[in-house]
Amino acid sequence: MSRDEETTRELLVELLGVFYGKGWVSGTGGGICGPADGGGLLLAPTGVHKERIQPDEFFTIDPADGRVLASPDDASLRPSECNAIFSMTARERGARSVVHSHALSAVLAGDLARVGDVDHVAIRDLEMLKGVRGLTNRDTHLVPVIRNTPRESELTEQLARVLDDPRFASSFAVVVADHGAYIWGDDVWEAKRHTEVYHFLFEAVVARRDRQKERT
Amino acid sequence: MSRDEETTRELLVELLGVFYGKGWVSGTGGGICGPADGGGLLLAPTGVHKERIQPDEFFTIDPADGRVLASPDDASLRPSECNAIFSMTARERGARSVVHSHALSAVLAGDLARVGDVDHVAIRDLEMLKGVRGLTNRDTHLVPVIRNTPRESELTEQLARVLDDPRFASSFAVVVADHGAYIWGDDVWEAKRHTEVYHFLFEAVVARRDRQKERT
Amino acid sequence: MSRDEETTRELLVELLGVFYGKGWVSGTGGGICGPADGGGLLLAPTGVHKERIQPDEFFTIDPADGRVLASPDDASLRPSECNAIFSMTARERGARSVVHSHALSAVLAGDLARVGDVDHVAIRDLEMLKGVRGLTNRDTHLVPVIRNTPRESELTEQLARVLDDPRFASSFAVVVADHGAYIWGDDVWEAKRHTEVYHFLFEAVVARRDRQKERT
Amino acid sequence: MSRDEETTRELLVELLGVFYGKGWVSGTGGGICGPADGGGLLLAPTGVHKERIQPDEFFTIDPADGRVLASPDDASLRPSECNAIFSMTARERGARSVVHSHALSAVLAGDLARVGDVDHVAIRDLEMLKGVRGLTNRDTHLVPVIRNTPRESELTEQLARVLDDPRFASSFAVVVADHGAYIWGDDVWEAKRHTEVYHFLFEAVVARRDRQKERT
Numbered sequence: 006m007s008r009d010e011e012t013t014r015e016l017l018v019e020l021l022g023v024f025y026g027k028g029w030v031s032g033t034g035g036g037i038c039g040p041a042d043g044g045g046l047l048l049a050p051t052g053v054h055k056e057r058i059q060p061d062e063f064f065t066i067d068p069a070d071g072r073v074l075a076s077p078d079d080a081s082l083r084p085s086e087c088n089a090i091f092s093m094t095a096r097e098r099g100a101r102s103v104v105h106s107h108a109l110s111a112v113l114a115g116d117l118a119r120v121g122d123v124d125h126v127a128i129r130d131l132e133m134l135k136g137v138r139g140l141t142n143r144d145t146h147l148v149p150v151i152r153n154t155p156r157e158s159e160l161t162e163q164l165a166r167v168l169d170d171p172r173f174a175s176s177f178a179v180v181v182a183d184h185g186a187y188i189w190g191d192d193v194w195e196a197k198r199h200t201e202v203y204h205f206l207f208e209a210v211v212a213r214r215d216r217q218k219e220r221t
Numbered sequence: 222m223s224r225d226e227e228t229t230r231e232l233l234v235e236l237l238g239v240f241y242g243k244g245w246v247s248g249t250g251g252g253i254c255g256p257a258d259g260g261g262l263l264l265a266p267t268g269v270h271k272e273r274i275q276p277d278e279f280f281t282i283d284p285a286d287g288r289v290l291a292s293p294d295d296a297s298l299r300p301s302e303c304n305a306i307f308s309m310t311a312r313e314r315g316a317r318s319v320v321h322s323h324a325l326s327a328v329l330a331g332d333l334a335r336v337g338d339v340d341h342v343a344i345r346d347l348e349m350l351k352g353v354r355g356l357t358n359r360d361t362h363l364v365p366v367i368r369n370t371p372r373e374s375e376l377t378e379q380l381a382r383v384l385d386d387p388r389f390a391s392s393f394a395v396v397v398a399d400h401g402a403y404i405w406g407d408d409v410w411e412a413k414r415h416t417e418v419y420h421f422l423f424e425a426v427v428a429r430r431d432r433q434k435e436r437t
Numbered sequence: 438m439s440r441d442e443e444t445t446r447e448l449l450v451e452l453l454g455v456f457y458g459k460g461w462v463s464g465t466g467g468g469i470c471g472p473a474d475g476g477g478l479l480l481a482p483t484g485v486h487k488e489r490i491q492p493d494e495f496f497t498i499d500p501a502d503g504r505v506l507a508s509p510d511d512a513s514l515r516p517s518e519c520n521a522i523f524s525m526t527a528r529e530r531g532a533r534s535v536v537h538s539h540a541l542s543a544v545l546a547g548d549l550a551r552v553g554d555v556d557h558v559a560i561r562d563l564e565m566l567k568g569v570r571g572l573t574n575r576d577t578h579l580v581p582v583i584r585n586t587p588r589e590s591e592l593t594e595q596l597a598r599v600l601d602d603p604r605f606a607s608s609f610a611v612v613v614a615d616h617g618a619y620i621w622g623d624d625v626w627e628a629k630r631h632t633e634v635y636h637f638l639f640e641a642v643v644a645r646r647d648r649q650k651e652r653t
Numbered sequence: 654m655s656r657d658e659e660t661t662r663e664l665l666v667e668l669l670g671v672f673y674g675k676g677w678v679s680g681t682g683g684g685i686c687g688p689a690d691g692g693g694l695l696l697a698p699t700g701v702h703k704e705r706i707q708p709d710e711f712f713t714i715d716p717a718d719g720r721v722l723a724s725p726d727d728a729s730l731r732p733s734e735c736n737a738i739f740s741m742t743a744r745e746r747g748a749r750s751v752v753h754s755h756a757l758s759a760v761l762a763g764d765l766a767r768v769g770d771v772d773h774v775a776i777r778d779l780e781m782l783k784g785v786r787g788l789t790n791r792d793t794h795l796v797p798v799i800r801n802t803p804r805e806s807e808l809t810e811q812l813a814r815v816l817d818d819p820r821f822a823s824s825f826a827v828v829v830a831d832h833g834a835y836i837w838g839d840d841v842w843e844a845k846r847h848t849e850v851y852h853f854l855f856e857a858v859v860a861r862r863d864r865q866k867e868r869t
Binding site for chain 2: 112116155181
């Protein structure tokens with residue numbers, strides 16, 4: 006294993022701890038992936054307490070088809086259900102790192118789409134938009150909201166559609182209603198930045214909607 | 222003492238620190254139990270600052286009758302008032318670890334039952350339901366809400382009733398109105414997962430009720 | 438200096454760090470005192486970042502009259518403006534440790550008194566009331582709310598009145614409108630427990646008032 | 654480099670960690686500056702995760718014109734866009750340390766100005782006002798709110814105007830609508846105190862506005 010991959014594994018572990026502290030991956034929910042040696046993706050295991058994952062507990066998957074290329078020594082671990090989603094995001098958007106958040110703010114932002122009977126959350130009038138690669142603070146940024154499905158792997162059909170929708174070409178996030186969000190970047194650092202930025206944006210649109218009368 | 226019980230004691234201490242940080246066991250409130258050697262339950266002492274309990278300060282009780290099998294060296298400690306509740310949960314549901322939370326979100330979730338004049342909180346349309354063993358995200362999950370009593374040990378009559386109620390067969394939690402919640406699992410890790418999941422669910426139902434007009 | 442006082446100094450420092458993390462003593466606001474050798478009170482200095490105070494930076498005051506008995510080596514430090522309040526609480530209620538909180542929840546709880554045009558906050562229907570020495574969860578607990586004054590030392594007249602008011606005989610806290618709260622106990626541990634309990638109670642009454650329609 | 658500057662660099666790094674924990678500089682947003690040897694200002698780099706900056710990664714700028722006097726060894730780093738703002742604040746107000754916050758509470762406080770169609774937030778009836786140098790708790794304190802601009806450096810024209818406005822002479826903060834706030838002090842410790850105080854004030858005015866009916 007290269008020193009780069011070792012560093013990545015340690016960083017993924019550290020970020021899961023940070024995100025747990027923020028309430029984004031509690032109750033074993035959520036997940037993360039990052040670049041492995043040779044073009045693969047390091048994938049956290051499923052059903053485990055995310056803030057307690059160790060650097061040697063990641064799977065390596067091939068984003069071309071989600072096939073497991075390498076497994077951790079602990080045979081009781083199984084790859085995260087995020088596999089299909091993470092792989093598709095890697096293929097369609099070139100994401101090398103994806104965070105799956107179970108934050109309440111993402112759920113509440115998704116509720117706004119339901120109320121408006123639209124398929125997205127529109128975010129504008131926020132400097133923090135500049136934290137999303139390619140955006141200015143003058144943009145109205147549309148984040149797609151897809152319906153939840155019984156199994157995480159069944160989200161791929163809707164995901165393919167929104168990743169292909171030109172309205173959402175600038176988004177590095179997809180909200181899953183009643184569930185959370187997938188947020189990605191070109192590398193782990195960009196995925197971290199986007200994760201923090203989108204959670205801020207979710208909190209802001211919910212807080213402003215609550216005070217909507219305040220906004221003329 | 223087996224290495225397993227040592228590890229359990231250390232884990233219980235660590236989790237009390239995590240839960241204190243989240244505001245679930247502040248002001249000496251709340252508590253936890255976990256599996257002791259020989260089928261007993263390790264029980265935190267009463268009236269102490271829960272985030273400062275030491276591994277050697279747990280009592281061992283017999284869940285068959287709540288009898289104290291072993292006491293910590295510090296003779297000033299007395300077993301938690303949760304004893305009767307934890308023991309009943311162990312007997313009726315096979316719980317090997319129970320968390321008693323004094324979280325405000327549990328109190329506010331209990332208020333929702335009072336408003337609706339029902340004996341439960343109904344939770345649905347949330348992926349996080351899958352964090353409760355046996356549930357899918359399509360379920361409407363009913364968590365029983367019982368009335369508070371002057372003494373914690375007097376909750377057992379109501380507890381026996383709701384643990385026996387087929388509507389609540391899938392619940393690993395009981396909310397006590399004006400008080401908090403008991404949340405359990407087959408082992409400490411499942412109790413931790415359920416504790417985090419149910420607190421997320423409580424926060425979500427309260428947040429969504431506040432925005433009820435948003436939900437058609 | 439006795440080992441007891443050394444331990445107390447370290448504990449006061451540690452608690453200021455914990456309370457800072459909770460937002461109760463930010464911006465150099467708030468304070469704490471605890472028992473010194475010989476019946477004095479250890480008093481934090483004024484105008485300093487409370488989470489950065491060192492064990493050797495406390496003053497020792499005589500609660501009989503607030504006179505400074507001993508000063509830290511650092512001659513730039515001055516005793517906290519809480520001196521007169523802490524001393525009076527020690528004399529009138531036998532408090533050996535007092536916390537001065539600048540929490541927003543205390544300010545918002547004080548606002549409730551203004552709205553109701555009363556001189557107190559009434560707290561009931563909460564198990565956490567049992568965390569206040571002498572109370573049951575069936576009590577309606579009245580916490581006095583006094584008006585803020587230009588200088589902290591000018592609060593003593595109102596404080597004397599409410600400490601003498603039989604309606605508030607069971608309270609270990611006084612809310613100062615627009616300001617925060619004083620919360621005390623027989624020793625540092627009880628002051629810590631009461632501090633956590635009252636902040637929970639403040640948050641609960643504010644949260645429930647926001648949802649008042651929910652409470653029939 | 655003097656021992657003073659070394660200490661300042663370490664303190665700036667520590668404070669960025671504290672502020673990140675509070676959500677004020679997430680997503681690489683926000684920033685800080687402090688006094689360098691020889692009258693310059695230590696300026697954090699742009700586009701980096703603020704809580705991960707190292708003591709040797711600051712630029713030194715000349716506040717007279719924002720010119721870079723010294724750069725960190727890492728040639729990939731560029732000086733923060735706050736440069737022009739920080740320099741102007743240093744020149745016009747003698748600030749030796751400025752914090753740029755991306756807190757949601759600052760954004761929501763700025764929204765209050767828009768609702769009221771005014772160019773400031775008025776803060777009163779709060780003891781915490783005394784945490785701002787020169788204020789009493791009887792003051793009505795006006796914090797200017799300026800419009801956001803596409804680039805941070807373009808804020809200077811508006812900033813010059815409000816720094817020159819006698820209504821805002823007592824303010825150590827400027828809110829930028831939809832963006833955040835700049836908060837300063839004579840040294841890093843005063844900037845820290847003011848930063849914590851103003852965030853408390855922002856949270857308080859927003860919380861009280863939400864409960865406005867409660868305030869007669």
